[in-house]
Amino acid sequence: MNTPAKVIQLRNVSFGYLSGQPLFHQLSLQVSAGEALQLIGANGCGKTTLLKLLNGLIFPDEGEYLFLGEPVTKKRMADPAYAKSLHQKIGYVWQNPDAQLFCSSVEEEIAFGPVQMGLSPIEIQKRVQDALQLLNISHLKHRAPYTLSGGEKKKTAIGAILTMNPQIWILDEPMNDLDAAAQSWLTELLTSLQAAGKTIIFTSHEERLATALQATKKDLA
Numbered sequence: 001m002n003t004p005a006k007v008i009q010l011r012n013v014s015f016g017y018l019s020g021q022p023l024f025h026q027l028s029l030q031v032s033a034g035e036a037l038q039l040i041g042a043n044g045c046g047k048t049t050l051l052k053l054l055n056g057l058i059f060p061d062e063g064e065y066l067f068l069g070e071p072v073t074k075k076r077m078a079d080p081a082y083a084k085s086l087h088q089k090i091g092y093v094w095q096n097p098d099a100q101l102f103c104s105s106v107e108e109e110i111a112f113g114p115v116q117m118g119l120s121p122i123e124i125q126k127r128v129q130d131a132l133q134l135l136n137i138s139h140l141k142h143r144a145p146y147t148l149s150g151g152e153k154k155k156t157a158i159g160a161i162l163t164m165n166p167q168i169w170i171l172d173e174p175m176n177d178l179d180a181a182a183q184s185w186l187t188e189l190l191t192s193l194q195a196a197g198k199t200i201i202f203t204s205h206e207e208r209l210a211t212a213l214q215a216t217k218k219d220l221a
């Protein structure tokens with residue numbers, strides 16, 4: 001039987017911010033295609049930091065991060081073509097949507113990824129309409145993201161990833177700011193993405209998503 005391909009491998013990774021204590025020491029982990037992984041641990045233990053590292057926004061002080069078998073290094077990420085391809089394969093929903101949203105309308109925000117991917121205008125329009133409907137935010141499409149409520153911002157941030165249809169979803173506290181109905185909706189969405197073979201890495205201080213996705217846990221504490 002074939003073992004599933006490892007999409008993400010950390011080998012003995014150490015990292016600390018210049019101004020702070022070391023956060024990870026010789027951390028190793030592997031994520032297979034189609035797996036769901038939940039990062040757990042107390043506030044400040046480094047969950048968001050690890051997700052940034054997986055997105056190639058920061059780099060190990062020691063050790064190696066391999067994405068699809070190849071090292072992700074500062075030098076490599078300085079190549080715009082490589083960085084773009086990594087960001088299209090890994091969709092990242094930030095803990096704070098204000099850090100993710102930068103366009104002047106919800107519609108532009110959700111279209112940004114497909115435009116960057118060079119899709120045809122018809123395909124872009126279709127993906128945007130589908131996402132707006134699926135998220136039930138069509139009425140917000142002309143609004144500036146900074147005027148939205150917390151939950152509306154979160155939905156917009158999820159929509160911006162949905163239209164890119166990445167292989168890997170990384171979500172930092174995705175349930176935050178969502179009401180009970182939206183949490184149920186997101187749980188169903190991620191369950192269906194998992195059934196379609198997507199890899200899902202997330203943090204959450206509550207168990208609902210982990211249970212639905214039968215996620216493996218990695219404790220960073």
Ligand SMILES: Nc1ncnc2c1ncn2[C@@H]1O[C@H](COP(=O)(O)OP(=O)(O)OP(=O)(O)O)[C@@H](O)[C@H]1O
Binds near residue numbers: 043046
């Ligand atoms: N840019 C930065 N420069 C210096 N220190 C930072 C930086 N970003 C985060 N930290 C510190 O690194 C530690 C880990 O932060 P991180 O945001 O990764 O934690 P977390 O596990 O995601 O916490 P939470 O559960 O509150 O979201 C914290 O002590 C934080 O203050």
Ligand SMILES: [Mg+2]
Binds near residue numbers: 047048049095172
């Ligand atoms: Mg965090």
